[in-house]
Amino acid sequence: MLFVMKELAGLDDITALPGFEDANFDTAQAILEESAKLCGEVLAPLNVEGDRNPSAWKDGNVTATPGFRDAFRQFSEGGWQGVQHPLDYEGQGLPKL
Numbered sequence: 001m002l003f004v005m006k007e008l009a010g011l012d013d014i015t016a017l018p019g020f021e022d023a024n025f026d027t028a029q030a031i032l033e034e035s036a037k038l039c040g041e042v043l044a045p046l047n048v049e050g051d052r053n054p055s056a057w058k059d060g061n062v063t064a065t066p067g068f069r070d071a072f073r074q075f076s077e078g079g080w081q082g083v084q085h086p087l088d089y090e091g092q093g094l095p096k097l
Contacts, residue, residue, distance in 0.1 A: 001032055006028075020095050031083070
């Protein structure tokens with residue numbers, strides 16, 4: 001992913017744009033490493049549980065797969081939903097690559 005971001009998406013050119021000065025290679029590497037931890041340690045293990053106990057809709061109520069509530073809490077608390085959102089809206093203001 002780092003190769004693609006640097007060589008194909010032109011990360012250095014994006015870093016030169018106003019407002020994206022902090023969106024450099026080191027930042028991208030740190031974000032990818034933390035994302036890999038979340039995916040590998042929190043999200044991926046839920047695949048088996050999701051197969052065994054899938055979420056269900058019955059009588060207007062959703063029953064989520066065990067573990068999904070905590071995983072979404074970790075996703076939200078980690079700020080992952082706001083990576084590309086502007087700082088004015090409590091996002092991280094990073095470019096979409």
